[in-house]
Amino acid sequence: MTEFRPETRAVHLPQPAVEGSRPLGMPIYQSAGFAFDDPEMMGAAMGDPDGAFVYGRYTNPTVRALETAVSGLEGGAAALAAASGMGAINTVLLALLKPGDHLIAQRSLYGGTAAMINELVGRFGMTVTHVPENDPDALRAAVRPETRLVYLETISNPMALVADLPAMCATARELGVLSVVDNTFATPVLCRPLEHGADVVVHSTTKYLSGHSDVIGGIAVFADPELHGKVWHFATELGSAAEPFTSWLTLRGLQTLPLRMERHCANADFLATRLAAHPAVSAVHWPGLPSHPSYELAAKLLPAFGGVFSFDLAGGRAAGEAFMKSVRLALLAPSLGGVETRVMHPATTSHRTLDAEELARHGVGEGMVRIAAGIEHPEDLWADVAQALG
Numbered sequence: 487m488t489e490f491r492p493e494t495r496a497v498h499l500p501q502p503a504v505e506g507s508r509p510l511g512m513p514i515y516q517s518a519g520f521a522f523d524d525p526e527m528m529g530a531a532m533g534d535p536d537g538a539f540v541y542g543r544y545t546n547p548t549v550r551a552l553e554t555a556v557s558g559l560e561g562g563a564a565a566l567a568a569a570s571g572m573g574a575i576n577t578v579l580l581a582l583l584k585p586g587d588h589l590i591a592q593r594s595l596y597g598g599t600a601a602m603i604n605e606l607v608g609r610f611g612m613t614v615t616h617v618p619e620n621d622p623d624a625l626r627a628a629v630r631p632e633t634r635l636v637y638l639e640t641i642s643n644p645m646a647l648v649a650d651l652p653a654m655c656a657t658a659r660e661l662g663v664l665s666v667v668d669n670t671f672a673t674p675v676l677c678r679p680l681e682h683g684a685d686v687v688v689h690s691t692t693k694y695l696s697g698h699s700d701v702i703g704g705i706a707v708f709a710d711p712e713l714h715g716k717v718w719h720f721a722t723e724l725g726s727a728a729e730p731f732t733s734w735l736t737l738r739g740l741q742t743l744p745l746r747m748e749r750h751c752a753n754a755d756f757l758a759t760r761l762a763a764h765p766a767v768s769a770v771h772w773p774g775l776p777s778h779p780s781y782e783l784a785a786k787l788l789p790a791f792g793g794v795f796s797f798d799l800a801g802g803r804a805a806g807e808a809f810m811k812s813v814r815l816a817l818l819a820p821s822l823g824g825v826e827t828r829v830m831h832p833a834t835t836s837h838r839t840l841d842a843e844e845l846a847r848h849g850v851g852e853g854m855v856r857i858a859a860g861i862e863h864p865e866d867l868w869a870d871v872a873q874a875l876g
């Protein structure tokens with residue numbers, strides 16, 4: 487480059503070759519695109535999910551590192567990272583569904599997913615049937631010739647209902663219908679839906695996978711590389727791609743995912759057990775308690791029962807609102823999966839737009855509090871929760 491003038495040399499900066507050693511951490515390839523020596527290779531890369539890196543909307547080495555890592559943890563063939571959990575979910579739904587299609591979804595769904603399904607029905611000419619997350623006979627009865635996919639969540643919000651993935655995914659497969667499972671609450675540490683017959687697993691990596699409340703991201707993992715290729719082609723057109731820095735943060739979080747999940751689950755156990763014995767609490771919804779409707783299934787399916795649960799205050803809405811005002815250590819915040827414990831009151835926040843009938847369908851009571859247990863010392867958390875209960 488020394489033959490060029492400073493204006494040109496400033497643009498064409500030298501890059502050191504990394505040879506003879508390799509970086510310990512995955513580098514952040516903060517590059518929008520890639521330069522080629524061979525024009526034919528460049529053309530081929532544009533149409534091939536496994537081709538050379540060409541443009542950031544198609545993929546990027548740091549994003550690919552995340553896709554490979556999560557795909558490996560879930561036992562998939564390939565993955566597609568997205569700009570958010572909803573970005574991953576919508577990419578999958580829009581790539582696989584067309585007007586006239588019918589989908590079957592479990593009754594209780596993440597709010598954003600429920601809203602998107604309403605859009606698909608209201609504006610894109612699709613139909614939906616809701617079935618319980620653990621009822622393969624209801625699934626069988628709901629299926630029609632135009633049914634294209636079944637949508638499930640491993641652990642639901644805020645009741646922490648556990649889907650009977652082995653039965654539901656096997657039934658979907660037998661009926662020739664794809665199954666898509668949102669595994670955000672369980673993570674691959676607690677459950678790998680592809681091992682139970684699911685076709686696609688989706689995650690909000692915003693939550694446990696990144697784990698430190700500094701990322702908005704999502705990912706879809708596919709059992710079949712052909713299905714991945716199909717959705718990848720659509721994603722390059724949709725423009726839902728993840729970007730390198732958030733992928734790097736997510737990779738960093740992933741390295742401690744199993745350790746964090748162990749503590750999240752242990753803290754949830756500690757709090758749920760003590761809350762269940764407290765006189766101000768009328769019910770605790772955590773699948774590790776024998777009183778929970780998913781207890782037996784969860785004990786069979788999961789090595790631990792998750793870090794998110796909810797409980798009902800006997801004093802109803804007023805007690806729920808008072809609890810929110812009284813916590814000091816736990817943060818009053820949406821979302822979950824970070825190292826810090828969060829509390830929220832679904833009836834006035836995440837589920838505020840639902841009417842009484844819909845609240846009942848989601849099992850959300852007026853005095854319900856949701857806790858996403860962090861990784862703090864459990865006694866400090868209990869002291870805070872106990873003082874907030876009054």
Ligand SMILES: *Cc1c(COP(=O)(O)O)cnc(C)c1O
Pocket residue numbers: 570571572573596598639668670671689690691692693702703704
């Ligand atoms: C948060 C969440 C989503 C949406 O993810 P974003 O990253 O917020 O877009 C989807 N499903 C579940 C279960 C979630 O908790």
